[in-house]
Amino acid sequence: MAEVESISHSGICVHDLKEAEEFYCNVLGARVHSRVNFKTQDALRGRSIHTTLTLDDYVFAVMLTEDWMEVPDAGQLRGANRTRHSFCVPKARFPKVLEMLEAVEVPFEGPVMHPEHGPFGESVYFRDPTGNFLEVLWRRDEDVVYSTVQPLGHGGGG
Amino acid sequence: MNTALGSSNGSAVHGISHLVIEVADAERAARFYADTLGVDGAALGDWPEANELALALPSGQMLVFKSGGTGDSQNESGIHQAYGCTPEARSAIEASLAGTGIAVHRYHEDRPAEARDPFYFTDPDGNRVQLVTAPGNQRGISGIDHAAIQASDMEWEEAFFVDRLGFAVDHRVGWNTEDYVRARAWAEGRDDMAPGTRRMDRRYRDNPGAEPGSSREVPRPNIQLFLSLGGSVLGIFLATSHVQEPAPELARGTPRTALAMDRAGLESMASALDAAGVALEGPVVHDKGAPLEVSLYFRDPCGNFFELCVPADARG
Helix, strand or coil: CCCCCCCCEEEEEECEHHHHHHHHHHCCCCEEEEEECCEHHHHHHCCCCEEEEEECCEEEEEEECCCCCCCCCCCCCCCCCCCEEEEECCHHHHHHHHHHHHHCCCCEEEEEECCCCCCEEEEEEEECCCCCEEEEEEECCCCCCCCCCCCCCCCCCC | CCCCCCCCCHHHEEEEEEEEEECCCHHHHHHHHHHHHCCCCCCCCCCCCCCEEEEECCCCCEEEEECCCCCCCCCCCCCEEEEEECHHHHHHHHHHHHHHCCCCECCECCCHHHCCCCCEEECCCCCEEEEEECCCCCCCCCEEEEEEEEECEHHHHHHHHHHHCCCEEEEEECCEHHHHHHHHHHHCCCCCECCCCEEEEECCCCCCCCCCCCCCEEEEECCEEEEEECCEEEEEEECCCCCCCCCCCCCCCCCEEEEEECHHHHHHHHHHHHHCCCCCEEEEECCCCCCEEEEEEEECCCCCEEEEEEEHHHCC
16 A cells, blocks of 8 residues: 555646636635746756646646647536546635635536535535636535644655 | 835836847948938937947937947847838838848747738848838838847746836737647748747656657747837747856846836836845936936846936936
């Protein structure tokens, strides 16, 4: 067993890096950590083109694709298309997320109530400007401590 | 971000005042621009810089030649100067160029504002010149439309010019998939693009442990940022190779992009630059009779020389 402890980061492929940065920062509250391939040294090394973002303790990269991806019809707001990133908020803040999505005119589906015996409470589904499927939800188990966050430094272990 | 310094400094710039271009011989360059591009070839008197020769353009801007250039004009970079002229004037210029054996290129454009009717050539000193059609009735070039420099760090440049100094972004290249799809057409010989706008990247060239020569080569757009400078535009292209920067203590040098402002704007910009820790030379008050009243010299984060200046006609 590899005994992994958590997800380190993920990548979201996008068709427009600036548009993606603005969406994830202005709608979800992410912050730009760093960008790759905007320096001579990155070009000489042939690195990928991406921006690393942080969202609270979560790190993810919006990766510019160098070819067009298949994107489901814009009318579909809930789906996976291989992956769906789902972000968690406290139950008390969930109504604010709905208000915010309305305010910035991001089409969404929901809120959708999940079964009471499961860990999820309510979800709202929407997409980023490229068409990646996203979800924000609150969890019924939000007060449960499954594990403590380990200090980083050598890959996440304590 | 820009909040500490205010975002209004960029709007105080009226446009490009003058460009200082390095040439082997300023008088010879002035003759070429007079004979071929229809510029008034009479040097402006009392130009404040030694070894520089300034020509007046009908727009009120100036084209300045600095003698002693090495001829190292970085031909594969995106560096160029663009001038406006009428379609009729451009036809006349094209005829003059044909007489000198200088080739005209119809490179395609990334920036939509330049997409119509592209026209490029290289002057005898190796400087790439672009002509952009503009209204007017001059027989030659009427003024400076835009200039392009290169930089080793586009994030530094954007943080400096946009976030700190308050210039507006006109256009970006290299941020979306469409640019990369289009770069493949260039690599396949189906899209004739200007030097500096495209590049071949060898993917992960320096990855430890990789078999030498095993990395894949891919065509890409070169990153470009275009900024609005009052009535002018400044293009910044990512340098695709390392270039020796001038000594750090130099705030004043060539090639140089000079931006026109009024006195209050210059003082405000000087404060913003000083607060940002940028090394400044000036404000230098020029002699009465010079075309400029006062200048402030500095470098951008990647070593490009800039000048902020108040035209003498604003003296008062």
